[in-house]
Amino acid sequence: MALAANKVEATEALIAAYPAPEGEGKWSRDARARALETLRQSGAPVRRDEYWKFTNPARLLEPVKSATIMETDEAPVFDGVDKLLVVFVDGVLRADLSDDLTMEGVEIETLATAMSKDIHWVGDVYGVLEANGQKPVPRPFAALNTAVATEGLVIRVTGKATKPIAFRYLRSGLDADVMVHTVIKLEKGADLTLLENGSGAARFNSSLEVEIADGAAFHHVRTQGRDHARLAATHIFARLGKESRFKSFTLTVNGALTRNEAVLEFTGDDAFATISGASAGDGAYHHDDTVFVTHNALNCESRQVFKKVLRNGATGVFQGKILVYAHAQKTDGYQIAQGLMLDEDCTFLAKPELEIYADDVICSHGSTCGAVDEAAIFYLTSRGVPKAVAQDMLVLAFMDQAIEEIEDEALAEEIRTRLGDWMERHRG
Amino acid sequence: MLKIKNLKASLEDEDKQILKGIDLEIGAGEVHAIMGPNGSGKSTLSYVLSGKGGYVVDEGSATLDGADLLDMAPEERAAAGLFLAFQYPVEIPGVGNMTFLRTAVNSQRKARGEDELNAAEFLKLVRIEAKSLKIDAEMLKRPVNVGFSGGEKKRNEILQMAMLAPKMCILDETDSGLDVDAMKLVAEGVNAMRNGKRSFLIITHYQRLLDHIKPDVVHIMANGRIIKSGGPELALEVENNGYADLLNEVA
Known part of the structure; x- marks a missing residue:
């Protein structure tokens, strides 16, 4: 179907806004051309599009406005973790601030290096998982990212990584509009933890493609920084082989607009994936989790666990889908999205979807939104716990179901602490 | 210790008064029991004293060692x-x-x-x-x-x-849902805490709990008021005859 003329115009304007990279190798030129073609077919998103009804894409399309940088004296997230640190400033990798990109069992290259070659293994993954994830739901900002991103890493994991790789996204410019694209390929039996933290830019578009071979495991824990005015459109595309594991958790506090998309596909049997998030917003805050899990293999288990605490005009969105093909018998799919409203001014919008063609599956989904339990508040306060503390305890308990999805207890504990700090700063 | 004077309280959402003038004084170290038929306002009294939302105090006062509870x-x-x-x-x-x-x-x-x-x-x-x-x-x-x-x-x-x-413990039907052994255990826990300074108000339907926790004073509550007070024998009277006689006496 041809796009409406105004949509074509908006799409061309979007493409024109970002310079096309030059002087790259053959595989990347091909990948970028395919991505542009995808983008031209789907078009830039508009509010009428099915998956943009709850989140207005306008601010992701317009020229970026400057967003103030939050100055804090807190230690950076994951500071206490032994890690291979990779620092990006305004979306640009800074070797001078980063550790050496070497670790046993892991090959790390910059995206730019890989792009400069005519042939590279990453050509089989870069933009490929993203392209798979464009059907049936278009993800225009991911296509744009594939078409123009030059920053990011290309990582091949052949064994068990000895420590996590940690991306720290710093900001220096108030109006940086950046794209980061990272590809991770886990070979058979490999194991890697990726940590990400920071706001990254005034507008931050990230794409993470993860190919997980048989028996490999990928862990991902992310926090999206504390800047209030920043915009983010992030994407995770993962393909899971036989008996592989995928775990991803995101903590989002603050941020004017966040759209976190995750597209997971099981292609090998007996694999496990969990995608979870805890988000907390006060005031001008719009947070959107859009998740699509495809079961294309036998006996796989997927979990989607999203918790949002909202106050003072904040909006939380969840769009989550589980698609189970006819041959994907014994699928166990779980999905829960819950909003906790601390006052009557906030909004929680949820669209859970199940599309199941197999007949021997367990798929459950639930979505609730409500206020803090007054009976529990009274119980706690009647024991002498101040009301504000009692409310924090209940909010953290509510969020914990998502945080518990993190495998590493020390990382989970850090997330709890960060969230607890946020609660303390945002008492009503 | 606890002084309640002419306490009247209503449900916030309905125009319905539950407590219609409670007068009760519990001295240091004393154990008082409140008994009464369903709907007499016993639990409401405990909620109003402890500050649960949803109730409005219309009149009266409640103080703990002179401090105004209702204001806290x-x-x-x-x-x-x-x-x-x-x-x-x-x-x-x-x-x-x-x-x-x-x-x-x-x-x-x-x-x-x-x-x-x-x-x-x-x-x-x-x-x-x-x-x-x-x-x-x-x-x-x-x-x-x-x-x-x-x-x-x-x-x-x-x-x-x-x-x-x-220093002031209110037990709201702590015996409900307990088997005999559990009730003994709970009663022992309470008895272990009894001393000359700590006071108890025990709300119950049954004499049984009072066999284990001996009260100094027993009050009978009906329709938002304390209609009769007496010694432990009052609880036995209720156990044997029910509330009908007492209610008739007042009427």
Whole structure:
């Protein structure tokens, strides 16, 4: 179907806004051309599009406005973790601030290096998982990212990584509009933890493609920084082989607009994936989790666990889908999205979807939104716990179901602490 | 200790007065029991005293050692020494029993200007109290009241009471849902806390609990008022004859 003329115009304007990279190798030129073609077919998103009804894409399309940088004296997230640190400033990798990109069992290259070659293994993954994830739901900002991103890493994991790789996204410019694209390929039996933290830019578009071979495991824990005015459109595309594991958790506090998309596909049997998030917003805050899990293999288990605490005009969105093909018998799919409203001014919008063609599956989904339990508040306060503390305890308990999805207890504990700090700063 | 004068209170959402003039005075170290038919306002009295939302005080006063209870937030009442053992203890998923207890104990200590207990000091105390109530480590680790049996919930209430060491304890139908052994255990927990300074108000339907916790005074409540007060024999009279005679007497 041809796009409406105004949509074509908006799409061309979007493409024109970002310079096309030059002087790259053959595989990347091909990948970028395919991505542009995808983008031209789907078009830039508009509010009428099915998956943009709850989140207005306008601010992701317009020229970026400057967003103030939050100055804090807190230690950076994951500071206490032994890690291979990779620092990006305004979306640009800074070797001078980063550790050496070497670790046993892991090959790390910059995206730019890989792009400069005519042939590279990453050509089989870069933009490929993203392209798979464009059907049936278009993800225009991911296509744009594939078409123009030059920053990011290309990582091949052949064994068990000895420590996590940690991306720290710093900001220096108030109006940086950046794209980061990272590809991770886990070979058979490999194991890697990726940590990400920071706001990254005034507008931050990230794409993470993860190919997980048989028996490999990928862990991902992310926090999206504390800047209030920043915009983010992030994407995770993962393909899971036989008996592989995928775990991803995101903590989002603050941020004017966040759209976190995750597209997971099981292609090998007996694999496990969990995608979870805890988000907390006060005031001008719009947070959107859009998740699509495809079961294309036998006996796989997927979990989607999203918790949002909202106050003072904040909006939380969840769009989550589980698609189970006819041959994907014994699928166990779980999905829960819950909003906790601390006052009557906030909004929680949820669209859970199940599309199941197999007949021997367990798929459950639930979505609730409500206020803090007054009976529990009274119980706690009647024991002498101040009301504000009692409310924090209940909010953290509510969020914990998502945080518990993190495998590493020390990382989970850090997330709890960060969230607890946020609660303390945002008492009503 | 506790002085209640002409206390009248209504439901906030309905124009319905539940307490219609309660007068009650409990001295230091005394144990009072309140009995009465369903709907007489016994639980409402406990809620109004402890500060639960949804009630409006129309008239009267309630003071604890001279301090105006009705003017305080629930946590202030607790810090002042008031404790309510709930008829239906609330389940709080995600909040560990120990975390909750320690936060409660230390919040009260802080409010009273006392030093907070560190983890080791707290653990030592809680182990002693839990042992005498036959509460095992597993129960302490679980989320507050989640998955607890009726008896476990009530024992958990008494554990909280023991840890918080209040001066005025209100027990709202603590015997309901308890088997004979559990009731004995709870009663022993309460009796162990009795001393010349600590007072109790025990709300119950049955004489049985009062066999284990001997009251000094028994009050009969009906239709939002205390209609008769007397010694422990009053509870026996109710047990044998029901409330009908007493209600007729007043009418």
